[in-house]
């Protein structure tokens with residue numbers, strides 16, 4: 001099953017709206033006779049590719065497959081028919097398929113043909129890998145990933161709206177991977193106005209041709225914006241998710257800014273938070289926050305009654321090790337070194353450099369703040 005999970009991972013960005021599935025066939029002698037992964041839509045499912053390689057050795061074999069085999073005619077015929085025809089003895093599956101057209105029918109068809117079925121092998125790992133598909137089929141809505149990049153003092157942009165680039169190459173590459181995994185990418189009109197992002201997948205590791213995500217903007221897209229063509233939407237975010245779900249969007253990547261991020265967060269619509277922390281301070285309390293607007297009046301420990309809103313959401317917090325510098329902070333070598341050491345002790349910065357000097361946000365003895373920098377730039 002571990003190998004089947006690896007095979008599925010290889011096709012993570014090419015199968016949607018179908019699930020990314022891996023399959024390994026082990027013959028009666030205990031040797032791997034065939035393996036396969038889901039082809040792009042219209043192509044063979046993982047089981048069919050593995051059977052094609054195993055040929056006669058599939059008779060009496062054990063089939064390890066990450067997802068319950070399909071039992072219906074979609075773009076391709078049912079995998080259960082092919083498994084039964086091939087004479088396999090046993091099917092070991094990771095998770096059941098919640099798709100209404102399968103939902104246990106795959107297992108029942110195999111069992112009715114005398115094939116032994118075992119369910120739930122490495123179900124946790126497979127469930128994590130297939131989460132966007134499983135969420136979409138169970139709820140009709142996409143799995144929502146909220147991604148933001150912030151400085152260590154929690155700022156996503158300077159007061160003038162500039163934010164390029166808070167993180168470095170490493171984080172940007174990761175964002176392109178997240179976009180490639182997503183069927184749609186969404187930003188607010190504020191981000192379009194200030195950053196004019198293209199929101200396309202540009203990843204040297206995965207050359208063309210590649211599927212580009214649907215681009216969605218909350219609000220109006222100004223003429224000439226690089227994000228065009230884009231779907232312009234607004235209003236109730238749940239209704240936006242319903243529509244995207246109907247369009248076959250399994251995973252939606254929300255890329256901010258702070259108002260849009262807060263909208264999804266407050267409504268409890270985020271399934272996974274991906275936070276990139278740059279080893280830099282903006283300084284001051286007038287930069288753009290991670291989440292805009294009013295928060296709760298009182299701090300509650302996560303898990304305390306009333307704070308269950310985020311239960312079940314996954315949080316990935318990555319500190320970038322790229323040598324991002326905050327050009328607006330006057331760096332003094334001695335002070336920067338001290339900051340870096342302190343942060344390492346606290347485990348905030350996994351690796352890399354912190355090039356930050358005194359910053360502009362020190363709380364003065366009179367309790368007033370000095371403003372931070374007006375503009376964010378890297379050098």
Ligand SMILES: NC(=O)c1ccc[n+]([C@@H]2O[C@H](COP(=O)([O-])OP(=O)(O)OC[C@H]3O[C@@H](n4cnc5c(N)ncnc54)[C@H](OP(=O)(O)O)[C@@H]3O)[C@@H](O)[C@H]2O)c1
Pocket residue numbers: 147148149150155156157158160161162163166187188189190191192194195218219220233234235236237255256257258259260261263288292
């Ligand atoms: N560091 C990061 O990761 C990151 C990521 C993205 C952006 N940014 C920065 O964030 C800043 C932009 O953020 P922002 O908070 O000003 O704007 P934003 O969140 O990108 O967009 C907010 C705008 O979206 C429109 N909108 C329409 N329907 C909405 C809805 N249901 N919920 C929320 N918004 C809706 C409204 O536009 P109208 O007012 O036109 O109606 C609203 O003003 C920029 O400075 C950008 O550089 C940073």
